[in-house]
Amino acid sequence: MTLHSTNPEGRKPVIRCAACPIADRAVCSYSTTRELSLLEAIKSYRTYLPGEEIQSTGEAAAHVGSVVEGIVSLSRLMPDGRRQMVGLLFPGDFLGRATRDTAPYDAIAVGQVTLCQFDRRRFEKMLGDSPALNRRLLDMTLDELDAAREWMVLLGRKTAREKIASFIALTARRSRAPVSADGLHIALPLTREAMADYLGLTIETVSRQIGALKRDGLIILTDARHLVIPDLDALSAEAGDDVV
Amino acid sequence: MTLHSTNPEGRKPVIRCAACPIADRAVCSYSTTRELSLLEAIKSYRTYLPGEEIQSTGEAAAHVGSVVEGIVSLSRLMPDGRRQMVGLLFPGDFLGRATRDTAPYDAIAVGQVTLCQFDRRRFEKMLGDSPALNRRLLDMTLDELDAAREWMVLLGRKTAREKIASFIALTARRSRAPVSADGLHIALPLTREAMADYLGLTIETVSRQIGALKRDGLIILTDARHLVIPDLDALSAEAGDDVV
DNA sequence: CGGTTGAGTTGATCTGAGTCAAACACTCCA
DNA sequence: TGGAGTGTTTGACTCAGATCAACTCAACCG
Incomplete structure (x- = not known):
C-alpha cells in the first residue's frame, strides 16, 4: 500500500492510501491537499x-x-x-x-x-x-x-434458494475473480453460520440449499469454501431480482 | 403552518416551516439565514x-x-x-x-x-x-x-407475532397520542396489505396475529384501524427487543 | 498414531406461516 | 335497495424451513 508517493508532475508529495476512500486523493478527488494532510495526522x-x-x-x-x-x-x-x-x-x-x-x-x-x-x-x-x-x-x-x-x-420476500443464490452472486461480483474457461472461481468469505446470520436462515438450510444449487449444476463445489460458477447469469436468475 | 414569522426580538423576518427539518430554522439551527433564504427560493x-x-x-x-x-x-x-x-x-x-x-x-x-x-x-x-x-x-x-x-x-429473525407487536409499538411511539385512563388510543396508518408488505408477511397472517394479540388482551380493537394499548411496555415485551 | 475440536453435511420430524377458499363488513353509488 | 368494490376475518390444508440428532471430515496436537 502506498502511503506517500509523488504526483504525476513529480513535485509535491501526495498523500495516498489506495484502499482507503477517505484519505485517498485519487478517490476522494474533491478534497484539498490540506484536508488530506489533516487526515494523515490523525x-x-x-x-x-x-x-x-x-x-x-x-x-x-x-x-x-x-x-x-x-x-x-x-x-x-x-x-x-x-x-x-x-x-x-x-x-x-x-x-x-x-x-x-x-x-x-x-x-x-x-x-x-x-x-x-x-x-x-x-x-x-x-x-x-x-x-x-x-x-x-x-x-x-x-x-x-x-x-x-x-x-x-x-x-422479507425471498426464498431460501433465492437468498443463497443472491449471496453467492453478490460475492462473485465483489471478488474481482478472473474468469477462466470453466467459469468464475470464488471463495466464500463467510462460515455457514455467518451466512445463515446474514440471510436470516439456519446453518442446516444454508447447507442444504448450497447442496441443491450444486445438484442443479449452478455451482460446482471444490471444497466447503471454494466454488466455481459456470454461468453467473444463470445463477443470478435464481436470485429472483430484476434483470438489469 | 407558519412560513414567515417574526423572531423573538421582533425585527428580522425568520423563515419557518415547522414540519420541514430542512428549511426550518428552529430545527436546522446551524444553517445561516442566507442559506434558508436560498432554500425558500426553491x-x-x-x-x-x-x-x-x-x-x-x-x-x-x-x-x-x-x-x-x-x-x-x-x-x-x-x-x-x-x-x-x-x-x-x-x-x-x-x-x-x-x-x-x-x-x-x-x-x-x-x-x-x-x-x-x-x-x-x-x-x-x-x-x-x-x-x-x-x-x-x-x-x-x-x-x-x-x-x-x-x-x-x-x-430476518422475528416471528410473526413479534413483527406485529413491533409494528404496533412503533406506531404508538410515533403517534404522539394522549394517554387516557384505559390506555393509549392509536390509529393504524396502514392497510393490512401494506402492513404485510412492510413486515414480510401475508395479509392473512397479519390479521390472525392482530387477532391473537387482541385475544391475549395486549391490544383492544375498536375497529379494524383503531386500537387501544392498555400497557405499552407489555406490548413492547412481545416485540422481542432488548429492554432499553 | 488416537483423541479432540470445530465446521459442515444429512436425515427424520415438527411447526409456523403461506395458500386457497369462503364469508363478512363496509362505503359508494346507481 | 341492492349490487359492486374494497378491505378484513376466518377456516382447512399444505409446505418451506426450523428443530433435533447423528454423522463425516479435516486440522491440530500430545
Whole structure:
C-alpha cells in the first residue's frame, strides 16, 4: 500500500492510501491537499484477528475508519441469542458513524482485518468545516442505505434458494475473480453460520440449499469454501431480482 | 403552518416551516439565514392523493423534499409481484436522494400527503457549498440507515407475532397520542396489505396475529384501524427487543 | 498414531406461516 | 335497495424451513 508517493508532475508529495476512500486523493478527488494532510495526522492502522470484536453494541467508539483489508460484519444480537447480520463491510467501506457516539450493533472481524483508523473526535471536528468530507460521507452512507434496503427485500420476500443464490452472486461480483474457461472461481468469505446470520436462515438450510444449487449444476463445489460458477447469469436468475 | 414569522426580538423576518427539518430554522439551527433564504427560493408545496405514486423505480426525480403531512412508503416490487416495503417516511422525514438521480424503489403516498419540495438540481448545487445542509442530510441519512438495520433484524429473525407487536409499538411511539385512563388510543396508518408488505408477511397472517394479540388482551380493537394499548411496555415485551 | 475440536453435511420430524377458499363488513353509488 | 368494490376475518390444508440428532471430515496436537 502506498502511503506517500509523488504526483504525476513529480513535485509535491501526495498523500495516498489506495484502499482507503477517505484519505485517498485519487478517490476522494474533491478534497484539498490540506484536508488530506489533516487526515494523515490523525490516521493510524490497526489489525484485528479473525473473530475479534472491533466494536460492540452500545460501546463508545474511539475511532472511525475504512476497511483496508478483510471483511467486517455488523450484526445485532437479540436477547435470546438470535443473531441478524445487518451489514458486511468490504475493503473501501467505512466503519463507524460520524456524529454518533455508539452503534446499536457489533462490528466483528471476519478473517483478518486491517483498518485505516481516524481519531473519532478529531475526525468529527474536521467534518464540521470540510464540505468535501461531509459530501463523501453522505455518499457512502447513501450506498450503505441502498445496500440495506436491497437486503430488506431479500430478508422479507425471498426464498431460501433465492437468498443463497443472491449471496453467492453478490460475492462473485465483489471478488474481482478472473474468469477462466470453466467459469468464475470464488471463495466464500463467510462460515455457514455467518451466512445463515446474514440471510436470516439456519446453518442446516444454508447447507442444504448450497447442496441443491450444486445438484442443479449452478455451482460446482471444490471444497466447503471454494466454488466455481459456470454461468453467473444463470445463477443470478435464481436470485429472483430484476434483470438489469 | 407558519412560513414567515417574526423572531423573538421582533425585527428580522425568520423563515419557518415547522414540519420541514430542512428549511426550518428552529430545527436546522446551524444553517445561516442566507442559506434558508436560498432554500425558500426553491421551495414549493405539493399534495398527493392516497395511493398516488410520488416517484417510481428508476424514474429521475425532479424534486427532493420533506414530508410535511401524511406518510410515504418506499417499496420494491419484485418481477413476479412480491412487494417489500423498505421504508416508511413520517412528517419530518426526508424524501429523495440528494446526489442520486434515480431511486431503486417506488415512493407511494399512504393517505393524503403534503410534501415540502425543493428543485433537485438547485438543491444539489446548494449542497456543494453548504456544510450545514450536508451535515443535516448526513444525520438524516444515518437515522434512516439505523431504522433500515433495525428492520433487517425484524425481517430476518422475528416471528410473526413479534413483527406485529413491533409494528404496533412503533406506531404508538410515533403517534404522539394522549394517554387516557384505559390506555393509549392509536390509529393504524396502514392497510393490512401494506402492513404485510412492510413486515414480510401475508395479509392473512397479519390479521390472525392482530387477532391473537387482541385475544391475549395486549391490544383492544375498536375497529379494524383503531386500537387501544392498555400497557405499552407489555406490548413492547412481545416485540422481542432488548429492554432499553 | 488416537483423541479432540470445530465446521459442515444429512436425515427424520415438527411447526409456523403461506395458500386457497369462503364469508363478512363496509362505503359508494346507481 | 341492492349490487359492486374494497378491505378484513376466518377456516382447512399444505409446505418451506426450523428443530433435533447423528454423522463425516479435516486440522491440530500430545
